[in-house]
Amino acid sequence: MYCMNCGVKLGQGEKKCPLCGLPAYHPSLKRTPGATLYPREWTAPEAERSGLRYLLTVFFLVAVGACLLVDFLLAEHVTWSGYVLAGLLTGYVLLVLPLWFRRPNIVIFLAMDFAAVSLMLLYIDLASGGHWYLSLAFPVTGIYGALVTGSAAIIKYVKRGRFFQMGGICIAFGCSTMLLELFICITCGTRMFTWSLYPVTVLSAIGLFWILAGIIRPLGNAIRKRAFL
Amino acid sequence: MADWFRLDNAALIFPAVRRRDWTNAFRVSATLNGQVQPEILQQAVDMLMPRFPSFYVCLRRGMFWYYLQKLSVPPKIRQEGACPLIHMTGRELRQCCFRVLYYENRIAVECFHAVTDGSGGMVFLKTLTAAYLSLAHGLEIPAGFGVLDIHAKPTPEETEDSFTRVAGTVALSRREENALRLRGAREEDGFLHLIIASVPQEQLLTLAHRYHCTVTALLCAVMLQSVLTVAKTPQGNRWAKITVAVDLRRVLGGASLRNFALAVNVGVDPRLGSYTLEDLTRAVQSQLESQVTRQQMAARVAANVQPAQSLAIRIMPRPVKDAVMRMVYNRVGECKGSLNISNLGKSDLPECMRPYVRFLDFTIGPQATYPNNCSVVSYGGITRINLIRSTLQPRLERDFLNRLVELGVEVTVDSNERTN
Numbered sequence: 001m002y003c004m005n006c007g008v009k010l011g012q013g014e015k016k017c018p019l020c021g022l023p024a025y026h027p028s029l030k031r032t033p034g035a036t037l038y039p040r041e042w043t044a045p046e047a048e049r050s051g052l053r054y055l056l057t058v059f060f061l062v063a064v065g066a067c068l069l070v071d072f073l074l075a076e077h078v079t080w081s082g083y084v085l086a087g088l089l090t091g092y093v094l095l096v097l098p099l100w101f102r103r104p105n106i107v108i109f110l111a112m113d114f115a116a117v118s119l120m121l122l123y124i125d126l127a128s129g130g131h132w133y134l135s136l137a138f139p140v141t142g143i144y145g146a147l148v149t150g151s152a153a154i155i156k157y158v159k160r161g162r163f164f165q166m167g168g169i170c171i172a173f174g175c176s177t178m179l180l181e182l183f184i185c186i187t188c189g190t191r192m193f194t195w196s197l198y199p200v201t202v203l204s205a206i207g208l209f210w211i212l213a214g215i216i217r218p219l220g221n222a223i224r225k226r227a228f229l
Numbered sequence: 230m231a232d233w234f235r236l237d238n239a240a241l242i243f244p245a246v247r248r249r250d251w252t253n254a255f256r257v258s259a260t261l262n263g264q265v266q267p268e269i270l271q272q273a274v275d276m277l278m279p280r281f282p283s284f285y286v287c288l289r290r291g292m293f294w295y296y297l298q299k300l301s302v303p304p305k306i307r308q309e310g311a312c313p314l315i316h317m318t319g320r321e322l323r324q325c326c327f328r329v330l331y332y333e334n335r336i337a338v339e340c341f342h343a344v345t346d347g348s349g350g351m352v353f354l355k356t357l358t359a360a361y362l363s364l365a366h367g368l369e370i371p372a373g374f375g376v377l378d379i380h381a382k383p384t385p386e387e388t389e390d391s392f393t394r395v396a397g398t399v400a401l402s403r404r405e406e407n408a409l410r411l412r413g414a415r416e417e418d419g420f421l422h423l424i425i426a427s428v429p430q431e432q433l434l435t436l437a438h439r440y441h442c443t444v445t446a447l448l449c450a451v452m453l454q455s456v457l458t459v460a461k462t463p464q465g466n467r468w469a470k471i472t473v474a475v476d477l478r479r480v481l482g483g484a485s486l487r488n489f490a491l492a493v494n495v496g497v498d499p500r501l502g503s504y505t506l507e508d509l510t511r512a513v514q515s516q517l518e519s520q521v522t523r524q525q526m527a528a529r530v531a532a533n534v535q536p537a538q539s540l541a542i543r544i545m546p547r548p549v550k551d552a553v554m555r556m557v558y559n560r561v562g563e564c565k566g567s568l569n570i571s572n573l574g575k576s577d578l579p580e581c582m583r584p585y586v587r588f589l590d591f592t593i594g595p596q597a598t599y600p601n602n603c604s605v606v607s608y609g610g611i612t613r614i615n616l617i618r619s620t621l622q623p624r625l626e627r628d629f630l631n632r633l634v635e636l637g638v639e640v641t642v643d644s645n646e647r648t649n
Contacts, residue, residue, distance in 0.1 A: 006627065006634065007631065007635075007640075008426070008630055008631075008634060008640045008642045009639065009640065009642070010641070010642060011425075011427075011641055011642060011643035011644075013643060014643065014646075016646075017642070018422075018424050018643075018644035018646055019424070019623050019627040019631075019642065020627060035333055035334075036645075037423075037425065037643040037644060037645055038309065038310075038311050038313070038332065038423075038645035039309065039311045039332065040646075040647055040648040041311060041647070041648065042310060042312055042420060043310070044418035044420070045316065050249060
């Protein structure tokens with residue numbers, strides 16, 4: 001049987017033309033499917049892993065060991081090296097830990113990243129006697145962790161309504177600045193609503209624009225046409 | 230005989246330029262008239278081990294160079310999947326540098342290019358098929374037509390690095406214009422699409438005679454037309470160019486079963502205007518004739534051999550050498566041709582094998598960054614054009630095969646299109 005588009009003869013195993021995709025069909029010819037050139041089922045093999053994760057792990061371990069050793073030699077107990085250690089561990093969770101997984105789930109890793117940052121701040125608070133962790137660092141990392149992780153989850157798992165998603169995320173981030181200012185007020189005793197109204201207004205306006213783009217089809221199509229990735 | 234081999238001169242580059250998702254590999258396959266029996270095929274693979282010492286090897290890292298270590302046990306044959314030339318990982322290459330695969334009535338050998346080239350691979354495939362047929366059907370197959378006597382001892386010529394033997398004293402410069410780059414959205418999971426066009430050999434020959442050129446030149450000219458149509462032009466001062474593999478055994482003589490091929494680039498400058506097929510065949514034919522001579526080839530080989538023999542390069546630690554070679558490859562390697570066309574020419578088998586073998590195929594994998602490649606072999610009056618791509622859309626293949634159809638060639642296509 002020949003492809004009507006391309007003029008090539010199709011092999012017995014071909015259900016459609018591999019060049020143009022036209023199905024192999026003729027009303028007066030009955031076609032007995034032959035053996036295919038290759039099995040049709042395909043499972044992608046695992047990608048090759050790089051040795052970078054080992055290299056980075058060794059680098060982090062050496063840095064941790066060196067800092068602790070120098071601190072012990074100079075001060076005979078953990079002083080500044082504790083902060084370096086907390087920073088290095090957080091950096092390791094952020095940068096290197098995902099490399100150990102074949103398909104790291106961004107939602108889980110974002111949540112872990114914020115948890116790691118929160119723990120680092122807890123250590124700094126305790127070590128420096130700051131008393132700002134519970135009133136500021138914990139709620140702020142918690143709020144932004146939830147926001148960023150939630151946004152990533154929505155973008156990853158919800159495939160429809162992108163304009164509404166964008167709008168919702170923008171408004172949520174705008175509102176979060178008010179909470180941020182509230183916790184700064186509680187901790188530092190400053191006045192409320194001095195700066196947060198500006199980002200709230202701007203981000204809400206952007207968010208509303210995205211929502212409008214989702215509602216008004218021609219506007220959405222124009223944006224898609226001019227700004228596709 | 231030592232239990233390891235140095236890489237031949239052409240092979241030095243292949244381990245160095247490997248990527249996490251790409252290895253330079255090719256494939257040869259024989260389609261039989263009956264179902265392949267895996268147990269017998271495994272016996273045939275085991276039998277060939279002493280005859281092909283330079284094939285049954287794995288890749289190892291030395292301090293200064295990679296080398297090939299002989300295997301102690303032959304590799305296990307495997308059933309084929311939907312995709313040809315699946316990426317050979319570093320771990321796989323450390324176990325064996327080639328795969329023997331079977332599917333229905335086909336025997337295929339996929340080989341890392343550091344071991345051998347297409348002609349060497351075809352000799353291995355033919356001998357393997359002969360061993361299989363003699364075991365399965367009790368045939369007495371004489372040596373010849375690329376089938377080796379499996380009971381004979383391997384000769385030193387078969388395992389030699391022929392490049393060092395034929396290298397001239399003058400090295401030819403590699404400087405030339407970059408080639409137009411074909412683009413397209415890639416398959417995310419690394420799936421490679423293969424379209425095999427079967428064409429009557431006689432029709433192609435008649436057509437080539439009409440244009441006063443060889444079949445390779447004709448295919449290059451038609452492909453150049455397609456490249457000029459499909460690629461976005463202009464791309465600066467880039468030319469539309471095809472990299473043609475030249476089997477040096479035919480030009481300079483030799484019986485090496487290792488790499489002994491060289492690439493030459495033929496093409497035209499798209500900025501100078503449009504080209505008819507006559508213009509292109511004339512240009513390609515004259516470029517091939519002027520480049521593929523004994524003297525030119527020896528000078529080109531010298532350009533590769535001389536740096537590898539210099540003391541400064543030899544004492545360089547391997548990781549540094551890898552980085553240098555990668556840089557050289559990126560600057561003067563695959564960017565000099567829009568795609569490769571590798572034509573093994575007319576291939577034949579001993580008379581008693583012919584009733585059992587329907588097709589021979591030769592497929593080269595796509596390049597690291599350039600998505601298309603084309604390889605050709607003729608057997609039994611049929612020329613099989615294997616078009617492989619790593620992108621989603623068959624734009625180049627469609628244009629190329631439509632042009633062949635318009636030229637009056639009867640084209641039958643088969644593909645590995647997947648269902649999932």
